[in-house]
Structures are given as structure tokens and as C-alpha cells.
Amino acid sequence: MIEVITLGESMAALRGQGPMRLGGELSLSVAGAESNVAIGLARLGHQVSWIGRVGADQPGELVTRTLRAEGVDVSGVAVDADRPTGLILFEKRVADLIRVRYYRTDSAGSRLHPDDLAGVLAGGARLLHVTGITPALGPGPRAAVLAAVEHAKAQGWTVSLDVNHRSLLWPAEAAAEVLGPLARRADVVIASPEELAIVEPEGYDDLARADHLLTAGVAEVVVKLGADGARVHHAAGVEQVESVRVPVLDTVGAGDAFSAGYLSALLDGEPTSERLRRGSVLGAFAVASHGDWEGLPTREELPLLSLEPGTTLR
């Protein structure tokens, strides 16, 4: 039985270890905020379905095959014969400064349509996870997200939204018009402080902005603070967790990893303190390993980061 449904665009991802204009080696993998969360949850043993469109091409097969191999249900993946799978380039300038370029305009993923959701939604779930990236991709993906959220609300599922503002896709003002109302339909809103100000511009600090969202019906407002940790604002007050100290290799994907950890603990019925803790453990795994999702832990591996640095397990 599927516990979590998520939807969005996943792309072929090329990663270099320096300025791309110099040439050199690139590694090929898969990236996409929602599929990163799906993989993170699947590794922790949750049943997750990812819905999206890929092209009838090798990058599309890479996306589907990777998700299937990670134990994510891909029965809702549609193949669009007329458009290519999108591409993302990650150019690492230094360890924690990465430049992103998208080649996704008019991609198969940007043609996602509400009709693509019917089969998977009909199977039921406990949680729907969406991000602010999908509505930026075009009218079809936007309508798909809104339809999925309304379906989830009508069924009484928990809805989580990671605001994930991508300024290469749309400016903050355009994002605010769509994501502000969307955030108010979510039970859990996950955002950086800057993204919180996009979905709730009124208020002089995070506390005031989070309070407005709680008053509007959101149950948990989670603020990610990078290496400074994360906070949750909810009816009982504010709780904070420190980040887990690790060597930083590649920061992209930390937010998705955090969301996967947070939502995993929520699905397990754990209190908010444990949701924050598991989120920060997954965020640390993400920054300490290459790639968006490759280094994320299985459930058995969750305690690994509490071992002494430099430990060899024999």
C-alpha cells in the first residue's frame, strides 16, 4: 500500500568537478526535488509513488530505471513521445558553491497534466508531497499540483509543501502569487527564511510569518537554516535542532534530504523533535556525499553519523 505520493519533473543530471568551460569529466545521474524526496523515503522503508513525464529517450529511461531500482513506484510515470527529458547541469566551483543550468524548457516533464495523476491518486495514500518547483514549469504542472492537493485534502491525507523557490524558473513575485495560497492548503510547509517571506510577506521576522501561516491552518512550519540547523513552528511553540557536523562535499539536495527525514518521522508517528532530528541527519548525509540523493541512508544506516569521525567499520 502506497504511503506517499509525490509529483514533479526529474531530469538527467550532469555533474562536473570544476568550471565546465575547461571541459573534463562529467558524471551522469538523476535529479529532481520530488524524486530526491521519494528516494530518501524509499531508502527508509516507506512505500512511495513518483508521478511525472519523461521523454521517449535514454535520459527518460535513466530516470525511470533509477527510481524503480530505488524502490519507488513508477506506475504513474508517463512517456511523452514528442518531447525530450529535461537536463540539469551542476557546475561545482568550490565544495559549497555550485552553479546550476537548466535545459528543460518545453521538456516532457513540463507537459505534466492533471489527467496523469488519476491512476495513482485512486490507489490512495497517507501523505502528498509537492514542491514549489512543479507549478513554475507551466500551466499543466501547476494544474496538476493544485488538483493533487485538493484531492489529498478531500481524502484527509496530510499535505506537505517544500516551497523550493527556483529563481531561474520564476521571479519571487510570480512565485508568491501561486505558492502563497498553496502554502495555506498544506499541513506542513517547509521553507528557508527567504522562501518563508515569499509565501508570507507580511511580518517582520520568521516567527511572525510562521504565526500567520499557523493561523491560516498550517499545522507545522519548518524553517531550514543550512549549517545552522532547522526549526519547527507549531501550535505548541518553536523547537530547534542543530545540524549534524560533517565534512561538506556537495550541498545540493540537502533540503530534499531534510524533507525526506522529516516526513519519514512524521509517517512513523514520531513527535516534532524527532522529525527535526531525522531531517537534520538526512541533510547531513546529503551534504557529506556527492550527488543529490546517492548518499542518503537506509534505515539501518541512520545511526552512522553518530560514530567517531574516521571510524572504519570492520
Ligand SMILES: Nc1ncnc2c1ncn2[C@@H]1O[C@H](COP(=O)(O)OP(=O)(O)OP(=O)(O)O)[C@@H](O)[C@H]1O
Ligand atoms: N553544512 C551542513 N552541515 C550539516 N548539515 C547541513 C549542512 N547544510 C545543510 N544541512 C542540513 O540540511 C538541512 C537543509 O539544508 P538547507 O537549509 O541548506 O536546505 P536548502 O537550502 O533547501 O538546500 P537545497 O536547496 O540545496 O537542497 C539543514 O536544515 C541541515 O539540517
Ligand SMILES: O=C(O)C(=O)C[C@H](O)[C@H](O)CO
Ligand atoms: O532545481 C530543480 O528543479 C531540481 O529539482 C533539481 C535538483 O535536484 C534540486 O535543485 C535539488 O533540490
